[in-house]
Amino acid sequence: MWEEFFSDLTYLQNPELPELRELAKKDEVPNRYGIPVYHSKIKSRSAPFTEYHDTVTPDLEKLFQDVLDSYRSRQMIKVERNIGQASENLFRQVYIVPVEYARLAFMMTHNNFDPVGNKEPDIFIAAFPDWPQRRILVFPNLHFTMILGSDYYGESKMAGLRMAMHIMREERGGIGLHAGSKIYHVKDSHGELTEKGTLVFGLSGTGKTTICVNCHKLQPPEGVEILQDDINMLTVRGNSFGTEKNFYVKTDSVNSTPELKEACLSSDAILENVYVSPEGEIDFDNMSISTNGRAVINRKHIPNTSDRIDLPQVNFFLFNTRRYDIPPVGRLTSPAQAAAFFMLGESTITSADDPNRVGETTRVVGFDPFIINEPAKSGNRLYEILKNHPIDVYIVNTGKVGGLDGIKITPEVTLKIVENIARGNIQWQYNDDLGYDIPTDMPDLDLAPFDPYTIYGKDKFHHMMEELREDRRKHLAKFDKLYPEIRESI
Numbered sequence: 001m002w003e004e005f006f007s008d009l010t011y012l013q014n015p016e017l018p019e020l021r022e023l024a025k026k027d028e029v030p031n032r033y034g035i036p037v038y039h040s041k042i043k044s045r046s047a048p049f050t051e052y053h054d055t056v057t058p059d060l061e062k063l064f065q066d067v068l069d070s071y072r073s074r075q076m077i078k079v080e081r082n083i084g085q086a087s088e089n090l091f092r093q094v095y096i097v098p099v100e101y102a103r104l105a106f107m108m109t110h111n112n113f114d115p116v117g118n119k120e121p122d123i124f125i126a127a128f129p130d131w132p133q134r135r136i137l138v139f140p141n142l143h144f145t146m147i148l149g150s151d152y153y154g155e156s157k158m159a160g161l162r163m164a165m166h167i168m169r170e171e172r173g174g175i176g177l178h179a180g181s182k183i184y185h186v187k188d189s190h191g192e193l194t195e196k197g198t199l200v201f202g203l204s205g206t207g208k209t210t211i212c213v214n215c216h217k218l219q220p221p222e223g224v225e226i227l228q229d230d231i232n233m234l235t236v237r238g239n240s241f242g243t244e245k246n247f248y249v250k251t252d253s254v255n256s257t258p259e260l261k262e263a264c265l266s267s268d269a270i271l272e273n274v275y276v277s278p279e280g281e282i283d284f285d286n287m288s289i290s291t292n293g294r295a296v297i298n299r300k301h302i303p304n305t306s307d308r309i310d311l312p313q314v315n316f317f318l319f320n321t322r323r324y325d326i327p328p329v330g331r332l333t334s335p336a337q338a339a340a341f342f343m344l345g346e347s348t349i350t351s352a353d354d355p356n357r358v359g360e361t362t363r364v365v366g367f368d369p370f371i372i373n374e375p376a377k378s379g380n381r382l383y384e385i386l387k388n389h390p391i392d393v394y395i396v397n398t399g400k401v402g403g404l405d406g407i408k409i410t411p412e413v414t415l416k417i418v419e420n421i422a423r424g425n426i427q428w429q430y431n432d433d434l435g436y437d438i439p440t441d442m443p444d445l446d447l448a449p450f451d452p453y454t455i456y457g458k459d460k461f462h463h464m465m466e467e468l469r470e471d472r473r474k475h476l477a478k479f480d481k482l483y484p485e486i487r488e489s490i
Contacts, residue, residue, distance in 0.1 A: 002124040002144050003094065005064070009071060011078040012099060017109055020077075023102035032280035037271040038103045042134070042152040043290040045369075049149075050136040052373060060137070067128055067148070074098050077105040080121070081112035083164050085309050089172065089233060089241045091164040093123040095156065101129050107153045107270050107296050112160075113245045123163045127156050140166050140372050153272055154294065157248060161231045162370040164243065174235040175381045177201070178368035180212035181232050181240060181311050183225040184422035193221060196422045197311040199232055199240060201367040202320030203347045207398040209249060210411055211318065213259040215304050216419045225306035226299075234314065234382075238389030242309025247302070251293035254284040263301035270296040316392040316421060319367070321347045322399035324359060325464055328409045328450050329417045330395040331428055331437040335386035336489035338393035342366055343379040343479060343486065344472055348399065359404050363475060376481040383486055394421055395436070402455040409450065416445045433465040435490065 015023070021036060029037040053060065076096050084090035092115060097104050104127060127147040134149030138159075145159040165176025179199040188194045202208035215224050229249060233241040247263075251274055254260050263269060265282065274293040275286035284293065299305045319341055332338045345364040349357045365375040366382075386393075398414050400406035420426050420442055427441035439447060448454070452461045469490060476487045 001142070002126070003121070006068065006096060006126060008068065009076045009096070010074075011076050011096070013078050014080055015077065015105070015109075017106065020102050020106035020109060023077075023099060024106050027103050029276045030280055031276045031282055033265055033267075033282060035265070035267060035269050035271065036103070036106070037274055037276055037282070039273055039289060040151045040153070041129075042150045042155070043273055044152060044292045045155050045158060046134055046136050046150050046152075047369065049134045050138060052138050052140065054139075054141060056139070056142075064146070067131065067146070070131075071098065071128060074100075077102060079105050079109050080115045081108060081160075082115050083112060083123070083160055083243050084233070084241055085113055085245075086241050087117075089235070090119075091122040091160075091167065092119045093125065093160045093164075094121045095125045095127070095160070097127040097129070097156070101127070101151060104129070104151065104153055104156055107272070108156060110268075110270060111157060111244055111246050111248055111296050122167060123160050125156060125159045138162070138372065140170075143167065153296075154248070158370055161243060162372060165231065165233070165368075165370060166372045168233045169378060169381060172233075172235075174233055175378055175385065177232050177234055177240075178230070178366060178370060179232050179317075180208055180229045181227040181242065181309075182212055183227065183306070183311065184419075185221070185223050185225070186218065186419070186422050187222060188423055189425040194424075196315045196424075197240070197313050198316050198318060198422070199234070199311075199314055200318045200320065202318075202398075203322075203345070203362070203364055203367050204250070206320035206322045206347055207396075207411065207414060208320055209260075210253070210257060211320070211415070211418055213257065213302055214415055215259075216415055218419075224304050225308070226302060226304050227306055227309050227311065232311070234385060236385055236388065238314055238385065238391065240311040240314050242311075244309070246299050247297050249295050249297060251284045251295050252287070252291065254295075259302055260297070263297040264295045266298060266301045268298045272296075314389075314391050316394065318394055318396050318418065318421075320396050320398055323348055323361075323397050324400050324403050324406055325452065325468070326395070326397050326434065327401065327438050327452060328397050328413060328447060329421075329439060330431075330434055332393040332395065333430070333436050334489060335383055335390075336483075336485045337436065338386055338391075339379045339383035339483075339486045340472075340476060340489045341393070341395065342382050343375070343476060343482065361471075374481070376479040379479070379486055380481075380483050383483060392421075401450045401452055406455065407449055413445065413450075417442070420445070433462050435465075435469065
């Protein structure tokens with residue numbers, strides 16, 4: 001339907017990466033590394049400008065026609081890519097954009113897989129970055145997104161992934177998840193080498209990428225395989241399909257994440273909204289261009305990255321949260337409770353989000369700002385999958401214990417916790433105040449400094465958790481289509 005509608009436009013079909021870079025050369029910011037750096041006008045996703053439509057109304061038909069008429073005399077680029085690698089669960093995507101914005105097609109081509117085989121498109125995205133009005137028009141039933149007035153690559157990237165996640169839930173019986181993935185090859189408590197697959201969830205600033213790319217200093221025969229950084233598709237069989245060929249990472253933590261820095265400065269990296277000094281030096285810590293600097297990086301440059309992107313079995317979830325009032329880790333007790341915390345999607349606002357609201361609770365269903373509609377359906381679907389395929393689910397606090405000025409849970413502590421989770425050698429005990437299990441013994445790690453009972457006192461912590469539990473119940477009550485057993489698990 002959409003290819004027919006836009007068939008009057010003139011296209012450059014599926015240019016190769018070198019040709020796309022040449023077409024985008026005019027937009028490059030010179031630097032001493034000789035890699036493409038671009039500065040977009042729009043620096044982040046346009047969530048307030050995003051609209052969801054069930055049908056194409058007469059007003060929208062007129063808008064489409066106006067757009068078509070305005071771009072009819074201009075050359076467009078059309079790139080066809082695959083989201084996903086496995087033949088049984090991939091999504092064919094068509095992306096069109098004016099040739100003046102070849103950098104967006106360049107990034108899209110680098111980030112996703114080459115189309116293989118004959119397959120009708122599942123997803124169609126039409127981007128018109130220099131349209132005078134900013135509107136992101138999403139048509140879930142038609143698998144179509146029109147991007148008007150935004151030249152930020154993340155908008156185009158997520159248009160495809162958002163639609164793929166929607167198709168996964170609505171048409172393929174699984175669920176798309178905003179989570180990274182990796183495999184641990186570790187010796188368990190009995191000394192046997194085991195393979196454990198994990199999905200890592202978390203809002204910005206909660207350490208999702210840090211956990212995903214870290215090797216935990218494991219030595220052979222132990223080790224990790226890094227699979228995906230962003231989106232995974234969980235099936236009713238308990239396995240998970242990856243989506244992207246390469247990674248699109250935030251660059252604010254690159255200097256503190258050695259695993260990423262080399263990849264971000266490699267010759268085949270593409271940087272977006274990263275500062276370049278007059279002398280041509282790339283400075284990831286300088287946020288004067290944007291606090292949302294990004295990089296499309298070749299996964300092969302990240303140590304321990306696997307050639308595969310799919311998880312044959314998911315063994316555990318990590319729900320990362322940055323809070324100031326709970327222990328560093330807890331284990332949820334049931335599929336219903338796991339689905340409830342998925343619906344809560346808790347964290348706190350950081351200085352990068354809003355310096356005036358640091359520490360306030362924020363909640364995003366599924367830790368996923370890209371769910372198109374009816375979020376309760378996602379919680380219910382996850383519950384159904386977890387009932388049939390038991391997956392351990394852990395709350396990992398990467399913030400502090402004791403308030404804004406409390407004791408910081410360092411990345412080293414978090415990484416040791418996750419390693420012990422993968423090994424399965426933590427001793428757990430149910431905690432009435434939290435409503436889930438907490439460790440009683442953690443090998444090679446002293447959690448006593450983070451004990452909230454010591455920090456707050458028993459009575460105060462009990463009262464705090466009662467208030468938090470009631471707040472969580474009120475929040476879940478907003479989702480009237482959520483299964484009762486999920487709401488009642490808190």
